[in-house]
Amino acid sequence: MSKKIKYGLWLQNGIDFNVQETVECAVVAEKAGWDGVFVSDAPSWGYSDPWTVLAAIAAGTKRIRIGTWITPIPIDLPWRIAHTLASLDQIANGRLILGTGLGTPSEYEMFSRKYNSKELGRKYDESLEIITGLWTGEPFSFSGEFHTIKDAKLSVQPVQQPRIPIVMGCWWPNKKPFQRAAKWDGIMPNWPALLKSGNGPQGEERTGSLEGELRDLLDYYSSLTSDPGEIILPDQPNNSSYRELCKEVGATWLLSTNIKDIKGIQKGPLKLV
Numbered sequence: 062m063s064k065k066i067k068y069g070l071w072l073q074n075g076i077d078f079n080v081q082e083t084v085e086c087a088v089v090a091e092k093a094g095w096d097g098v099f100v101s102d103a104p105s106w107g108y109s110d111p112w113t114v115l116a117a118i119a120a121g122t123k124r125i126r127i128g129t130w131i132t133p134i135p136i137d138l139p140w141r142i143a144h145t146l147a148s149l150d151q152i153a154n155g156r157l158i159l160g161t162g163l164g165t166p167s168e169y170e171m172f173s174r175k176y177n178s179k180e181l182g183r184k185y186d187e188s189l190e191i192i193t194g195l196w197t198g199e200p201f202s203f204s205g206e207f208h209t210i211k212d213a214k215l216s217v218q219p220v221q222q223p224r225i226p227i228v229m230g231c232w233w234p235n236k237k238p239f240q241r242a243a244k245w246d247g248i249m250p251n252w253p254a255l256l257k258s259g260n261g262p263q264g265e266e267r268t269g270s271l272e273g274e275l276r277d278l279l280d281y282y283s284s285l286t287s288d289p290g291e292i293i294l295p296d297q298p299n300n301s302s303y304r305e306l307c308k309e310v311g312a313t314w315l316l317s318t319n320i321k322d323i324k325g326i327q328k329g330p331l332k333l334v
Contacts (some may be wrong), residue, residue: 064311064313066307066308066312066313066314066315067096067097067126067313067314067315068095068096068097068296068314068315068316068317069095069096069097069098069099069125069126069314069315069316069317070086070087070090070095070097070098070099070316070317071099071100071101071130071295071316071317071318072086072087072098072099072100072101073101073108073318074100074101074108074109074111074114075101075107075108075109076101076106076107076108079109080109080113080114080117083100083109083114083118084114084117084118084121086098087118087121087122087125087127088118088121088122090125091122091123091124091125095125096125096126096314097125097126097127097128097158097314097316098118098125098126098127099127099128099129099130099158099160099293099316100114100115100127100128100129100130101129101130101131102129102130102131102132102133102160103133103164103165103167103168104168104171105165105167105168105170105171106167106168111129111132112145112146112149115127115128115129115149115153115157116149116152119149119152119153119154119156119157120152123154124156125156126156126157126158127153127156127157127158128157128158128159128160128228129158129159129160129161130160130230130249130293130316131160131161131162131229131230131249132159132160132161132162133161133162133163133164133165133168134161134162134163134164134185134188134189134192135163135164135181135184135185135188136164136168136169136172136174139187139188139189139191139192139195139208140191140192140195140210140213140215142188142192143191143192143195143196143215144195144215144217146159146192146219146225147195147196147215147217147218147219147225148217150219150220150221150225151217151219151220153220154220155219155220155221157219157221157225158225158226158228158291159225159226159227159228160228160229160230160249160293161185161189161227161228161229161230162229162230162238163178163181163182163185163238164181165262165263166263169181182237182241183206183207184206184207185241186241187203187205187206187207187208188207188208189227189245190203190205191203191208191210193223193224193227195213195214195215196215196218196219196223196224196225197223198214198215198218199214200212200213200214201213201214226246226247226290226291227245227246228242228245228246228247228248228249228290228291228293229241229242229245229247229248229249230248230249230250230251231248231249231250231251231278231282232250232251232252232261232262232263232265233250233251233252233253233261233265233268233274233277233278234252234265234266234268234274234277234278235265236281239278239281239282239285240285242282243282243285243286245290246290246291247289247290247291247292247293247313248282248289248290248291248292248293249293249294250275250278250279250282250292250294251295252265252271252274252275252278253265253266253267253268253274254267254268254269254270254271254273254274255271255295271297271300271303272302272303272306275294275303275306275307275310276306276310279292279310279311289311291313291314292310292311292312292313292314293312293313293314293316294307294312294314294315294316295315295316295318296315296316296317296318298317
């Protein structure tokens, strides 16, 4: 039995909207009946700081879920992420979803760091272990390839237990991200056929139609886990066959990125269509 699909906005904070506009949009979205608002997290792409924006959104709303699509985990310190998100989940009263990923080369090269996907993948896994370990509320120690922690304990804990949901960005047809995601709380996939170019950000090549690639990636993901968790997909509001497929394959969220969904951004109050 398929789950009821929730509908959210994926806001290009700092690009389509400045910080104040992004917060205003989220407040109006809640009043208009949307289920969630997600913001982007990649300074090299021009996005504003997601945690500042989400804290303001959390303080100005009561019902909608909030989250990121996606946070490049290896680029930051895991204990800083754990502390920031625990505090944010307190402000939101347990409404936060953490969308995570490895990140793209530009996000590292901008700060004179090397992009080595295998090494960053190990750092990613290590960071997630630290973040969730610190969210237990107990003294936490860790010794790994990249980080060492001894008896660390956060004074602030997330409202959500056992953890804030960790939902992973995955570019099809790369299989490693789906294998990693099967151990956590869901996926936020993208696939080449979604793009006009037919190629992903790191040269991922199109292997089929929009619907065909979506079926393929979800068939693969489903083979890895009996509990797929959240399946958060980009919406195609004018594509009825795509929406029907999303229901069929068990999508839990559809996120709109269409600027036409939002009117009146320059003057007056925002109105969502």
